Each structure stands twice: as C-alpha cells, then as structure tokens.
Amino acid sequence: MAVYVYTVVDRTHPQRLDGLPGVGDPPTTLRTVDSEKLSAVVSDAPEELRPKRRDLAAHHAVQERLMGDGTVLPLQFGFITTDDDAVRAVLEERTEWFLERLRALEGCVEYNLKAGQDQSALLRQILRDSEEARRLNDEIRGGREDPQLPFTLGELVAGEVRDRQGRTAETIVDSLRGFAREEHASQSAGDDFLNASFLVEQGKEKSFLAAEQELAKGLGSDYDLRLRGPLAPYSFV
Known part of the structure; x- marks a missing residue:
C-alpha cells in the first residue's frame, strides 16, 4: 500500500506519536520505518489526499510534536511513495545526507x-x-x-x-x-x-x-x- 511520509529523524529521537492522528478521513495511524541510523514517520496514504485544513493541521502537528523532543527533517505536505520498503531504501541510500542535514538543523x-x-x-x-x-x-x-x-x-x-x-x-x-x-x-x-x-x-x-x-x-x-x-x-x- 502507498505510504505517506511526514518526517525523518535520528533513530535515537523519542518519536512520541501517541494520540496523534495521521492525514486522511478517517485519520490514518502513524508508525515508523527504521534503518540502522534513521527513522521515518509514516502512515498509510489516503486514496484521495488534498491540502484540506484538517490534513494540513495533522501534518504540521506531527512536526511540532517531534520538534519538541529533538531535531526533525520535515517533509512538505503530500509526500507519498510506494511502500515501507521504498522508504527504508531511501533512508539507507541517503543516510549520510540525512545525518548532515539533521546536524545542520539541530537546535534551529x-x-x-x-x-x-x-x-x-x-x-x-x-x-x-x-x-x-x-x-x-x-x-x-x-x-x-x-x-x-x-x-x-x-x-x-x-x-x-x-x-x-x-x-x-x-x-x-x-x-x-x-x-x-x-x-x-x-x-x-x-x-x-x-x-x-x-x-x-x-x-x-x-x-x-x-x-x-x-x-x-x-x-x-x-x-x-x-x-x-x-x-x-x-x-x-
């Protein structure tokens, strides 16, 4: 199933997602896809996704919650890929770039x-x-x-x-x-x-x-x- 990607964080990030709804109506359930050093916060992608107020708010709420606990790489609204394996492959292929960006954004x-x-x-x-x-x-x-x-x-x-x-x-x-x-x-x-x-x-x-x-x-x-x-x-x- 297609996957909606919210953000990328270091594996050591607390990743407190409890109580947060994902995008979609009804809201999707948030989860993480992990590589050795990184995690992506994702959910199943709704069949029809448009930048409605509720979905935009859900997307930004994920970023705000995670920013409260550490550095995040927030993706723009609407980033969808094929499945969890595709997300994991990108995390593994671009590990060094993601880690460099996380260092650059730390505390900012x-x-x-x-x-x-x-x-x-x-x-x-x-x-x-x-x-x-x-x-x-x-x-x-x-x-x-x-x-x-x-x-x-x-x-x-x-x-x-x-x-x-x-x-x-x-x-x-x-x-x-x-x-x-x-x-x-x-x-x-x-x-x-x-x-x-x-x-x-x-x-x-x-x-x-x-x-x-x-x-x-x-x-x-x-x-x-x-x-x-x-x-x-x-x-x-």
Whole structure:
C-alpha cells in the first residue's frame, strides 16, 4: 500500500506519536520505518489526499510534536511513495545526507519573511528622483500624442522598480544574515519583492526578532514586512 511520509529523524529521537492522528478521513495511524541510523514517520496514504485544513493541521502537528523532543527533517505536505520498503531504501541510500542535514538543523527553527512596498509611494519616489521619468510623465499628462511615450515611461519605471526593490531586498537579507545559520530565497509573488527564510538557532531568536523589528521601523510605513515563525525548517531540507 502507498505510504505517506511526514518526517525523518535520528533513530535515537523519542518519536512520541501517541494520540496523534495521521492525514486522511478517517485519520490514518502513524508508525515508523527504521534503518540502522534513521527513522521515518509514516502512515498509510489516503486514496484521495488534498491540502484540506484538517490534513494540513495533522501534518504540521506531527512536526511540532517531534520538534519538541529533538531535531526533525520535515517533509512538505503530500509526500507519498510506494511502500515501507521504498522508504527504508531511501533512508539507507541517503543516510549520510540525512545525518548532515539533521546536524545542520539541530537546535534551529525557521522564520519566513515576506516584504512588499506600497506601489503608489514607490512611483512617487521614482518620479521624484528620476528627471527622465518626470519629463516623460509631464509630456503624457500634457497631452502629447506620441504612442511611444507610455511604453518608454513604463519600461523606465519597471527597471527602476526592479533595481530599487532588488537593492532593498539585499539590504534586508544582509541585515538579518548575521543572526541565521542559513538562509533560503524563494520566488516572491504578487506585490512582494522578497520571500526569504532564515534558519535561526533558538538561542538567537530574540536577537533575530529584534533586528527584524528595527529593520521594519527603519524602512518606514511604505513597506510591509510580514514575519512568520517559529516554523519547522521545511525550507532547509
């Protein structure tokens, strides 16, 4: 039967799974698949699995329970393989990689930071700072009938947005890098220009959070910084 995999831990991890339901409706039963040095927490895979609230909550509850007792390698929701033997084979084939990752994540949690900027405020900045952008904008508003003008202005503004937000993203990451063991950049979406995760040692969490708050204060109200955490370190597996 197909197997749903939640996480990988060291064999010495307590693996307290009592009372925890697995994914599926009705909930599946959690169990472990062991190799010489590692254990994978698994359950039978439901026939139809979708990221519903109950199943997402069950998946994350496993990570949170195990994180309370030691280091885990949390897999993203929805990881399914053929059977227990396939799970055991991967544990045995990639033992050293799993052990290295467990050492890297020991005593750490993940914080995810997304950043956006008010687009109207950004456009005002560009028009204030760029003489060429002001000239093109004034010509368009003045009624000059040249179909190339809006295109030229749009290209100029788009380039300025990329450059300015790219520099701001670098500044943000640079300001927080010293408080993290590792960092991971993901594709930003919508109006966000930054989507970055930081692997933070639990003893440095207060310093990291204080630095992020100071950074947000320094950037001002035109910026929207949204920090989530502490999380299981999904981005670093």
